[in-house]
Amino acid sequence: MSLRALERQFLFQVYPRQPLVLVRGRGPYVWDDRGRKYLDFFSGLAVCSLGHTPARVTRAIFRQAKQLWHTSNLYYTIPQIRLAQALIAKTFPGRVFFSNSGAEANECALKLVRRWGQPATGDWKGGSTQTRSEVITFHRSFHGRTLGTLSATGQIKFQRGFHPLLPGFRYARLNDVASVEQVMTPQTCAILVEPIQGEGGVVPATPEFLQALRRLADRHRLLLIFDEIQTGVGRTGTFYAFQQLGVKPDIVTLAKGLGGGLPIGATVATPAVADLFGIGDHASTFGGNPVVCAGALEVLRTLTPAFLARVRKMGQRLLTELQKLPAEFPVIREIRGRGLMLGLELTIEGTPLVDACRARGLLINCVQERVLRLLPPLTIGEPEIRAAVQILRDAFAIMGP
Numbered sequence: 079m080s081l082r083a084l085e086r087q088f089l090f091q092v093y094p095r096q097p098l099v100l101v102r103g104r105g106p107y108v109w110d111d112r113g114r115k116y117l118d119f120f121s122g123l124a125v126c127s128l129g130h131t132p133a134r135v136t137r138a139i140f141r142q143a144k145q146l147w148h149t150s151n152l153y154y155t156i157p158q159i160r161l162a163q164a165l166i167a168k169t170f171p172g173r174v175f176f177s178n179s180g181a182e183a184n185e186c187a188l189k190l191v192r193r194w195g196q197p198a199t200g201d202w203k204g205g206s207t208q209t210r211s212e213v214i215t216f217h218r219s220f221h222g223r224t225l226g227t228l229s230a231t232g233q234i235k236f237q238r239g240f241h242p243l244l245p246g247f248r249y250a251r252l253n254d255v256a257s258v259e260q261v262m263t264p265q266t267c268a269i270l271v272e273p274i275q276g277e278g279g280v281v282p283a284t285p286e287f288l289q290a291l292r293r294l295a296d297r298h299r300l301l302l303i304f305d306e307i308q309t310g311v312g313r314t315g316t317f318y319a320f321q322q323l324g325v326k327p328d329i330v331t332l333a334k335g336l337g338g339g340l341p342i343g344a345t346v347a348t349p350a351v352a353d354l355f356g357i358g359d360h361a362s363t364f365g366g367n368p369v370v371c372a373g374a375l376e377v378l379r380t381l382t383p384a385f386l387a388r389v390r391k392m393g394q395r396l397l398t399e400l401q402k403l404p405a406e407f408p409v410i411r412e413i414r415g416r417g418l419m420l421g422l423e424l425t426i427e428g429t430p431l432v433d434a435c436r437a438r439g440l441l442i443n444c445v446q447e448r449v450l451r452l453l454p455p456l457t458i459g460e461p462e463i464r465a466a467v468q469i470l471r472d473a474f475a476i477m478g479p
């Protein structure tokens with residue numbers, strides 16, 4: 079039986095898989111089971127931040143795998159604590175909770191919101207005088223697939239058929255402060271936002287908008303939460319996207335690129351917010367696993383200021399090359415994004431272009447039907463950028479006018 083037939087028989091049919099069996103990866107390239115090589119401008123959905131099987135991280139994982147794999151969080155382990163220390167050094171003074179995915183990182187943030195919404199007279203020194211629990215999120219946002227994060231996600235297409243959802247989410251329009259004020263009620267307790275909506279079509283929130291959210295949050299004692307699961311860990315050219323935007327959240331969530339390919343989620347909060355949880359209030363069996371943390375620590379060590387400056391430079395190179403395309407192919411309506419997270423909005427469906435690129439050895443993806451999303455490894459170089467843009471050009475050329 080073919081691998082595709084086996085997959086159909088034995089796995090939940092939930093993924094629209096590309097017709098590729100990938101068996102090997104090295105740097106910005108992956109190979110399929112027929113030996114064909116692909117330039118990977120998708121990075122396993124913004125995860126393989128240092129490319130595939132980076133030597134430093136591989137060594138760190140091996141070293142730890144020979145020592146200790148798993149202990150549970152009922153014991154102290156060295157990689158977890160070292161990783162938390164390294165992560166806080168790149169964030170703001172605070173504390174970290176480690177989990178295994180982006181959705182879990184956001185769930186932890188949503189539980190902190192519940193505590194923040196308790197009256198300050200109780201056990202928890204939250205920001206409320208009466209119980210509050212509503213969270214403002216945004217249309218076209220994406221925060222995960224658990225029931226809580228699905229409820230936070232402002233896209234009906236993901237929620238259809240899964241009602242009743244968790245109550246207490248109100249959706250506003252990105253970059254529209256008035257729409258945020260409109261959905262605010264005395265019950266509002268937090269605002270959750272992606273600095274750049276990834277799944278929603280690579281749509282950046284403006285610095286002015288995020289700064290206005292900070293002011294609103296301060297005025298009404300709301301928690302401001304940035305979901306940097308896709309934008310974080312250097313993707314936009316700084317460790318966090320918010321570091322270019324002149325605004326600081328109370329909680330920031332990470333996953334994807336943090337493990338460089340290993341499953342990890344992290345919720346970082348200011349000490350006052352983190353301390354809303356006491357012993358036993360939140361937990362994860364696998365979160366902060368020593369092998370995963372040893373790998374993630376090596377990812378963080380790689381993300382030096384010089385490395386991030388290079389990400390910004392390569393992001394600019396890629397943008398400059400892409401900006402030559404709309405003159406040749408008017409189906410490209412807009413190019414947007416930051417650093418190495420770029421989107422091309424088209425006037426036509428994007429899937430045929432994804433297929434044409436793949437046939438020519440380039441992996442990209444398409445979101446919101448008409449936005450091609452480019453997420454190369456942060457280690458990408460100029461020759462690969464030139465090669466990828468040439469493949470895109472060839473793919474557009476066969477689409478016709």
Ligand SMILES: Cc1ncc(COP(=O)(O)O)c(C=O)c1O
Pocket residue numbers: 179180181182184220221222223272276277305306307308333334
């Ligand atoms: C911004 C954002 N938040 C949350 C998630 C969910 O992450 P995970 O799939 O690891 O649960 C994603 C995944 O694409 C994401 O892009």
